Amino acid sequence: MSQTPTEAAARRALLLNLSPWLFFVGLIILWELVCRVFSLPNYVLPAPTAIFSAFFDVEFSRWMMHLWATLRVALMGFALSIVVSIPLAIAMMRSEFLSRTLYPLLVVIQSTPVVAVAPLIIVMMGSDDPSRVLITCLLTFFPLVVSTATGINETPEELIELSRSLDAPTRRETWQIRIPYAIPHIFSGLKVAITLAIIGAVVAEFVAAEEGLGYFIQFSTSFFKIPQAFAGLFFLAGVSLLLFKSVQWTQQIFFAWSLPKKK
Amino acid sequence: MLKKASSVLAMVIAMSASGMAAAADEVTYQLDWLPGGDKAPVYTGIQQGFFAAEDLEVSIASGRGSTDAITKIATGQADIGSADIGALMAARAQDTVPVSAVYMIFNQGPHAFFSLSDSGINNFADIAGKKVATSPFTSSNAFLPLVLQANDMPADAVTLTKSDPGALGPMLVTGNTDAIIAWVTNIALFKQQAASAGKDINVIRWSDAGLSLYSSAVVASDKFLSERPDVAKRFMRAYDKSVRFTHENPEKAAADLHTMVPEVDAAVATAQIGDSMPLTFNEISEADGLGTMTPERIATTWKWVAEANELSVDSLDPETIVNRDFMPAAE
Numbered sequence: 001m002s003q004t005p006t007e008a009a010a011r012r013a014l015l016l017n018l019s020p021w022l023f024f025v026g027l028i029i030l031w032e033l034v035c036r037v038f039s040l041p042n043y044v045l046p047a048p049t050a051i052f053s054a055f056f057d058v059e060f061s062r063w064m065m066h067l068w069a070t071l072r073v074a075l076m077g078f079a080l081s082i083v084v085s086i087p088l089a090i091a092m093m094r095s096e097f098l099s100r101t102l103y104p105l106l107v108v109i110q111s112t113p114v115v116a117v118a119p120l121i122i123v124m125m126g127s128d129d130p131s132r133v134l135i136t137c138l139l140t141f142f143p144l145v146v147s148t149a150t151g152i153n154e155t156p157e158e159l160i161e162l163s164r165s166l167d168a169p170t171r172r173e174t175w176q177i178r179i180p181y182a183i184p185h186i187f188s189g190l191k192v193a194i195t196l197a198i199i200g201a202v203v204a205e206f207v208a209a210e211e212g213l214g215y216f217i218q219f220s221t222s223f224f225k226i227p228q229a230f231a232g233l234f235f236l237a238g239v240s241l242l243l244f245k246s247v248q249w250t251q252q253i254f255f256a257w258s259l260p261k262k263k
Numbered sequence: 264m265l266k267k268a269s270s271v272l273a274m275v276i277a278m279s280a281s282g283m284a285a286a287a288d289e290v291t292y293q294l295d296w297l298p299g300g301d302k303a304p305v306y307t308g309i310q311q312g313f314f315a316a317e318d319l320e321v322s323i324a325s326g327r328g329s330t331d332a333i334t335k336i337a338t339g340q341a342d343i344g345s346a347d348i349g350a351l352m353a354a355r356a357q358d359t360v361p362v363s364a365v366y367m368i369f370n371q372g373p374h375a376f377f378s379l380s381d382s383g384i385n386n387f388a389d390i391a392g393k394k395v396a397t398s399p400f401t402s403s404n405a406f407l408p409l410v411l412q413a414n415d416m417p418a419d420a421v422t423l424t425k426s427d428p429g430a431l432g433p434m435l436v437t438g439n440t441d442a443i444i445a446w447v448t449n450i451a452l453f454k455q456q457a458a459s460a461g462k463d464i465n466v467i468r469w470s471d472a473g474l475s476l477y478s479s480a481v482v483a484s485d486k487f488l489s490e491r492p493d494v495a496k497r498f499m500r501a502y503d504k505s506v507r508f509t510h511e512n513p514e515k516a517a518a519d520l521h522t523m524v525p526e527v528d529a530a531v532a533t534a535q536i537g538d539s540m541p542l543t544f545n546e547i548s549e550a551d552g553l554g555t556m557t558p559e560r561i562a563t564t565w566k567w568v569a570e571a572n573e574l575s576v577d578s579l580d581p582e583t584i585v586n587r588d589f590m591p592a593a594e
Contacts, residue, residue, distance in 0.1 A: 041459060043433045062525055119331070126340050127324065210325055219526055221429040222297050224452055 046227035051234065054227035066232075067239065069212035073129060074201040074243070077136025078194055085141045086186070089148035090174060110142040114200065118207045127208035135207075136200030140193040147189025151182025183258040187251045194247050198240045213239070287320040288494045293344025294325050295332040295479070298524045300535020301448040302345070303516040304368075308505030310519035317497035323523075328400065330354070336484045337362050342491075343483040343498060347402055348556075348584075349568040351482055356569070356579035363488065363586040366481035366499060366554040368506070369542035372474055373446035374403040374410075376467040377435060377453055384442055385465055387414055387472040393441040395421040398428040403444045405571035406474055413473040432456040435464070442467075447542070451534030476564040477556065478542070488586060495589050503554060503591040510540050556585050 028048050034040070035047035042050055092099040118135050125131035155178045163173050205214030213236045220229035251258065292305050305323060308314050314321045324341055326332040329350035335341050337360050345368060354360045376395070378384035384393060390411075397404055408418035421442075426434060431443040432453050437460075445453060450466055457464050481502065488495050509516040517532035543553070551557050565581035568574075 041433075041436075043456060043459075044437070059525065123334055123338055127335065207327060208325075208331075215325075216526070219297050222299070223527070223531065224429065224432060224456055226429070 043224060043226050046230050050227040051230045054225070055231040055235070058228065058231070063235065066211055066213050066216045067235070069209070070198070070201045070205065070214060070236070071239065073132045073136055073204060073212070074194075074197040076129070076133045077200055078140055078197040080133060080137045081141035081144055081193060081197075082190075084137065085144035085189075086148050088141075089145045089152060090179075092145075093149055093152045093178070094170070094174075106142060106145060109138065114139050115203055118203055122204075122208045132201060132204035132209070135204040136197050139200035139203070140196045143192040143196070144186070144189040147185045147192075148182055151185025152178045154185070155181040180258075183255055184260075187247065187255070187258065190247050191244060194243045195240055198236065198243065202236065287315070287318045288491070288497075289320045289322070290314075290343065290494060290498055291341040292321055292323050293332045293335050293341030293346075294323060295329045295344065295346045296327070297325050298323075298520065298527055299448075300517060300520065300527075300532035301539040303513075303520045303532060303536050304502065304505040304509045306523050307509055307512075307516040307519040308501055310522060311505070311508060311515075313501040313504045313508070314498070317501045319494065319498055319501065321498070329402070333360060333362055333482065336482060339484060339486065341484075342487040343481060343495070345479055346482045348477050348480040348482075348564060349402060349571070351480070351584055352565050352568045352579060352581060353572045353574065355584045356572075356574050361485040362482050363485055364480040364482050364556065364584055365488070365495070365586050365589045366502065366591075367477055367556050368481060368554075369479040369539070370477055370547045370551075370560070371470045371542045371545060372406070372476050372478045373448050373539075373542060374406055374469040374474065375445060375447050376442045376469075377445050377450075378442040378465045378467070379435060379438075379457065380463040380465050382441060382465070384467070387467055387469075390442060390467070391416055391420045393421055394424065395442045395444060396424045396426050396431055396434050396440040397444040398431060399425045401428075401444065401446075403446075403469075406469065406567065407444065409567060409570055410469045410472055410474040436460045436462060448535060448539040450538045451531065455531075455534075474567065476567045477560055480556070481554075483586075483589070488589065492588075499589045500591045506543065506553065509536060510544055513537060513540070554590060556587065558582060561585055 032048050035045060035050075040047075046054070088102070092102060114135060117138070121131050121135055125134065152174075159177050159181075160173065163177055168176075201212065202214030202217075205212040206218055209215040213232055217229050217232040217236070220226070220232060294302050294305075296302070298306070305321065309321055309323075324335070324344075326335065326344070329347040332341075332344050332346040333351055333354055336344050336346075343365075348364050348367070351360070351362060351364060354362075376384070376387075376390055384390060397407075407421075407423070411418055411420050424440065431445060433456070434440045435443045435453075436457050447466060447468060450464075453464055481499070483495060513533050513536040514529075517529045517536060520527055520532050521529040547560075548555075551560075561581045565579065566576060569576045569578070
């Protein structure tokens with residue numbers, strides 16, 4: 001009755017695919033058990049079942065309204081940081097002067113806690129979408145600049161030399177050699193940036209907003225509705241995960257060649 | 264034919280009516296915190312049509328504390344709103360902030376100690392030597408040493424720990440702390456939390472222990488008051504009406520709030536209105552009139568605020584932050 005090697009391999013592959021889900025479900029069950037066995041009150045740690053029912057206590061249309069508010073800001077901030085970061089990285093790669101002048105400034109911006117700057121941005125720019133988008137962009141652009149710059153610099157020297165020996169203009173060198181080499185790096189930067197975009201939107205909502213998932217969580221806590229706050233948190237985590245996956249899918253569909261070759 | 268003409272006529276009337284509505288004066292009202300029962304009047308004013316009756320279109324922006332609200336009003340992001348008058352005094356003493364107080368919402372401070380009813384802490388004197396938890400940014404913290412001293416206790420008579428506002432109730436119920444500092448506007452919420460653990464709470468008001476002062480006020484940007492005085496007057500007339508309506512119809516006001524902000528539970532809002540209305544309607548409002556700011560009490564409030572913020576009493580003439588021209592009764 002021994003299994004054929006291929007069957008065993010198939011089982012192993014299936015288990016590998018299922019393992020994150022099994023682990024997650026196990027964790028939830030453990031959590032529920034801990035809450036029940038120690039009869040923890042909701043305000044200490046709400047049980048998954050309490051969070052689940054809190055989720056359905058909120059109308060679907062309200063969820064969608066809050067989701068749209070957060071998603072809108074996160075995606076606009078993300079888009080803005082792509083538009084800013086990639087050209088900036090290319091410019092910095094081309095010009096020693098720019099690179100030397102701007103890099104320290106970028107590091108300073110990145111090291112300043114956005115949470116501390118956010119209230120000032122709101123005061124200066126008002127409490128509407130533009131200031132929230134800027135806050136998101138401030139949080140997301142740095143990993144993108146760094147990863148793009150790294151990718152561009154890691155282009156094999158011999159290819160650059162080859163292109164120069166063939167008298168290719170700098171524009172072609174950038175677009176046809178350096179950028180394609182940087183694509184895997186850019187995508188790893190994008191993956192970091194998209195999760196930061198959600199965090200940025202939430203930070204902005206904590207400072208000033210009338211809607212959004214971050215606002216919803218803050219609001220729920222202020223009314224001591226802890227299970228509802230947790231429901232918002234899980235929803236937010238789900239959205240973040242989905243966005244991360246979307247970046248991955250984009251790479252798989254449009255830039256499949258840039259992925260590491262499968263064995 | 265006639266039918267058609269009359270329907271056209273109806274349409275024209277409807278259109279001109281909506282045109283009139285669009286021409287209503289727009290006012291942005293800035294809250295000093297998130298929507299809740301204690302902020303119900305402005306919501307009910309909109310829902311009951313009090314503002315519309317004055318030809319006003321009011322939009323509401325939520326805030327993150329009194330300083331945040333004052334900043335947003337000062338920078339013109341909002342015209343008028345609610346904020347702690349003490350925060351405004353402290354701001355005006357240190358900087359030229361173009362914001363003035365026009366109407367008193369809470370003529371009494373909301374600060375209090377909350378303890379479990381079986382803790383043995385039943386009045387102010389019992390707090391000496393106890394562990395007390397508070398949230399890091401509440402204005403109550405600055406008043407704590409003063410109210411302790413007013414009751415013949417040293418400023419460090421209690422062991423103070425700071426914690427997230429959301430954690431205070433749980434800390435009290437689980438016995439991590441003997442008492443907490445919170446606002447009486449939230450008594451119902453804390454009672455509800457304690458009840459889920461089969462307990463009840465005592466509320467020890469600082470206003471009964473000597474700390475008697477003005478707190479939440481309607482404050483407006485000076486620009487709004489000087490450039491659109493008529494709008495401001497109409498707004499205050501409708502606001503005053505809304506406050507009275509909220510007092511008389513807490514359930515309706517809570518329902519109006521729930522309509523505009525579905526996340527706020529109507530029953531919880533009703534309880535919050537019940538908790539906060541005594542800060543507005545009490546013996547002070549009966550003696551002085553609703554919303555009134557008397558020079559004497561303004562001066563007393565400033566003395567407390569100056570001391571709490573370690574400012575010299577001479578650094579501000581508290582009367583300069585008050586503008587009484589927009590009191591509805593002054594009409």
